[in-house]
Amino acid sequence: MGRPVSRRHSIAEAAHGGRGLSASVMLAGDPRRRRKEARVRGFLFAAAAATVLVGVAIVLALIGEAWNFVTQVEFSKLWSLGWFPRRDFFDVRTIVLGTIIIAGIAMVVATPLGLGAAIYLSEYASPRTRRILKPIVEILAGIPSVVLGYFALTWISPNVVQRLFTANTFNMAAAGIGVGVLVTPLVAAVTEDALRAVPVSLREASYGLGARRGETVRKVVLPAAVSGIVAALILGVSRAIGETMVVAMAAGATGGSLLQLNPLEPGQTMTAAMTALAIGSDQVAGSGLAFQSLFFVGLLLFAMTLILNVIGDRFVRRVREKY
Amino acid sequence: MTAAETRPDPESVGAAATPQRQGREEVVFHLDGLSVHYGEFPAVKGVGLDVRRNEITALIGPSGCGKSTVLRSLNRMNDLIEIAKVSGLVEYHGVDLYGPAVDPVEVRRQIGMVFQKPNPFPKSIYDNVAFGPRIAKTDDDLDGLVEQSLRRAVLWDEVRDKLDQSAYALSGGQQQRLCIARAIATSPDVLLMDEPCSALDPIATLRIEELMVELKSDYSIVIVTHNMQQAARVSDRTAFFTVDESVTGHRTGILVEFDQTGKIFTNPSNPKTEDYITGRFG
Ligand SMILES: Nc1ncnc2c1ncn2[C@@H]1O[C@H](COP(=O)(O)OP(=O)(O)O)[C@@H](O)[C@H]1O
Ligand SMILES: [Mg+2]
Numbered sequence: 281m282g283r284p285v286s287r288r289h290s291i292a293e294a295a296h297g298g299r300g301l302s303a304s305v306m307l308a309g310d311p312r313r314r315r316k317e318a319r320v321r322g323f324l325f326a327a328a329a330a331t332v333l334v335g336v337a338i339v340l341a342l343i344g345e346a347w348n349f350v351t352q353v354e355f356s357k358l359w360s361l362g363w364f365p366r367r368d369f370f371d372v373r374t375i376v377l378g379t380i381i382i383a384g385i386a387m388v389v390a391t392p393l394g395l396g397a398a399i400y401l402s403e404y405a406s407p408r409t410r411r412i413l414k415p416i417v418e419i420l421a422g423i424p425s426v427v428l429g430y431f432a433l434t435w436i437s438p439n440v441v442q443r444l445f446t447a448n449t450f451n452m453a454a455a456g457i458g459v460g461v462l463v464t465p466l467v468a469a470v471t472e473d474a475l476r477a478v479p480v481s482l483r484e485a486s487y488g489l490g491a492r493r494g495e496t497v498r499k500v501v502l503p504a505a506v507s508g509i510v511a512a513l514i515l516g517v518s519r520a521i522g523e524t525m526v527v528a529m530a531a532g533a534t535g536g537s538l539l540q541l542n543p544l545e546p547g548q549t550m551t552a553a554m555t556a557l558a559i560g561s562d563q564v565a566g567s568g569l570a571f572q573s574l575f576f577v578g579l580l581l582f583a584m585t586l587i588l589n590v591i592g593d594r595f596v597r598r599v600r601e602k603y
Numbered sequence: 604m605t606a607a608e609t610r611p612d613p614e615s616v617g618a619a620a621t622p623q624r625q626g627r628e629e630v631v632f633h634l635d636g637l638s639v640h641y642g643e644f645p646a647v648k649g650v651g652l653d654v655r656r657n658e659i660t661a662l663i664g665p666s667g668c669g670k671s672t673v674l675r676s677l678n679r680m681n682d683l684i685e686i687a688k689v690s691g692l693v694e695y696h697g698v699d700l701y702g703p704a705v706d707p708v709e710v711r712r713q714i715g716m717v718f719q720k721p722n723p724f725p726k727s728i729y730d731n732v733a734f735g736p737r738i739a740k741t742d743d744d745l746d747g748l749v750e751q752s753l754r755r756a757v758l759w760d761e762v763r764d765k766l767d768q769s770a771y772a773l774s775g776g777q778q779q780r781l782c783i784a785r786a787i788a789t790s791p792d793v794l795l796m797d798e799p800c801s802a803l804d805p806i807a808t809l810r811i812e813e814l815m816v817e818l819k820s821d822y823s824i825v826i827v828t829h830n831m832q833q834a835a836r837v838s839d840r841t842a843f844f845t846v847d848e849s850v851t852g853h854r855t856g857i858l859v860e861f862d863q864t865g866k867i868f869t870n871p872s873n874p875k876t877e878d879y880i881t882g883r884f885g
Pocket of ligand 2: 670671672797827
């Protein structure tokens with residue numbers, strides 16, 4: 281009996297470089313390894329903590345200045361004829377509605393185009409076509425927004441909006457369409473990933489039951505990918521809300537805007553309003569509450585995106601088909 | 604062409620037909636010189652065999668010999684793979700399955716398929732079974748059809764109280780029986796099964812095997828299996844495939860022998876079959 285045991289010991293010793301470890305120490309593992317693991321863990325924790333701290337700091341700064349604004353502003357100014365922060369008119373409706381109008385127009389453009397492109401690429405295109413088209417979509421996603429702003433102002437506005445309606449050269453519709461074009465590749469790319477993540481076995485099951493391609497897409501692939509599709513649309517809306525350049529260039533109203541619901545007229549979004557304010561910061565600093573209003577609008581934006589994400593999350597959890 | 608026209612009533616065939624006539628009418632699939640290429644290379648070539656009504660036909664052989672490929676050419680699932688090319692003759696009730704007038708979608712409604720891994724939709728149990736009938740618009744009495752299909756698949760008693768629950772809550776064996784119920788719900792003529800038990804435990808496997816034997820009174824079944832005991836237990840006829848390696852090193856599946864299962868397993872005519880059966884190869 282004794283010999284096999286001692287032989288096992290010697291194998292263990294050999295495995296540990298002959299440092300004479302007994303079998304019970306083997307269970308404890310190599311202390312150097314464990315120390316290294318602890319260091320890695322510490323580093324990763326520090327990284328995570330830093331991220332959280334920076335986030336919290338930003339939100340606190342935002343809330344602090346926004347609070348200054350809210351406590352100092354005259355409430356009648358928050359509900360006046362327009363958004364002219366340097367003249368102490370802070371009609372929040374103007375820029376919130378402007379944001380909603382432009383993001384809405386953008387999604388009216390980007391949803392059908394983006395989903396259509398994604399469904400085509402993932403379900404209909406041959407592998408060869410996809411190999412050519414997919415990178416093009418991804419390149420489109422990288423177009424600088426200045427380019428699209430210019431395009432919206434000089435092409436979409438005269439050739440689309442003004443051809444169909446009598447509209448101001450600077451108008452929210454052109455800006456919205458421009459933002460929509462900007463957001464489309466993003467929506468398409470994220471949706472396509474979601475569709476491609478649906479297992480082939482589900483498509484096979486559907487075809488095996490005598491479903492046509494359209495039926496398979498509608499009844500199997502899209503429902504299975506719904507959480508990804510909603511995520512794509514939410515990303516699209518967030519991007520549309522956050523987009524500044526196209527709006528600043530094509531929607532006009534750089535200094536401020538009257539409350540305006542007509543998309544054929546110039547308008548202002550929250551981000552564009554912030555940019556307009558931030559240009560020439562001496563003036564911002566000099567004129568009353570204009571500087572603080574930046575933070576207030578920022579906080580509002582933050583809240584909007586947060587609510588959007590929560591709604592999206594709820595929706596996804598309710599309708600998701602897990603696979 | 605509807606299923607009713609192509610499918611003779613089993614009783615009338617058994618009672619009235621002469622043996623020869625019966626023999627001819629009973630052939631569901633007639634394969635002759637079937638080859639399937641993926642791109643340039645033949646995955647399987649020169650397959651000839653007949654699948655008969657109300658029988659279980661087993662396709663056996665080592666992995667990669669083209670069993671799944673042959674099976675998928677019987678309901679034109681290979682059409683979904685762009686590089687797959689089918690040549691040779693596949694007749695279904697005397698009709699060229701790859702003829703110009705044939706709609707692959709119609710083919711798949713009559714020839715159901717059960718896959719290797721259970722692949723229920725991420726929907727409720729009810730919606731899984733109702734999927735085919737809803738698409739084929741044969742859903743006048745959907746509740747009845749769902750129940751009947753689940754009963755046929757011997758799953759009803761286990762799921763009758765939770766039809767609206769997700770199919771993913773079921774065990775693997777239950778999921779596979781659900782997939783069988785789902786295939787049955789479109790009232791197919793043939794069931795193709797590609798290693799339907801390979802992902803299941805022995806007890807679930809046994810249940811599926813019992814189910815197959817029960818179903819063959821209504822359907823013709825073609826099953827791929829690499830479990831030889833399974834082929835011996837359930838099938839009436841067995842096709843043994845093997846892999847032929849060319850001088851260039853490319854592997855192509857060929858049909859070695861096709862016969863009554865009893866004969867294949869007790870007295871095969873080809874020594875390769877015997878080697879495989881007795882476990883000397885593969
Ligand atoms: N979609 C496909 N594309 C290319 N080659 C394939 C494809 N499916 C199967 N093959 C090849 O065809 C041969 C036969 O495969 P398969 O029919 O799956 O064999 P089995 O089911 O007998 O294991 C294998 O060499 C396999 O690599
Ligand atoms: Mg296979």
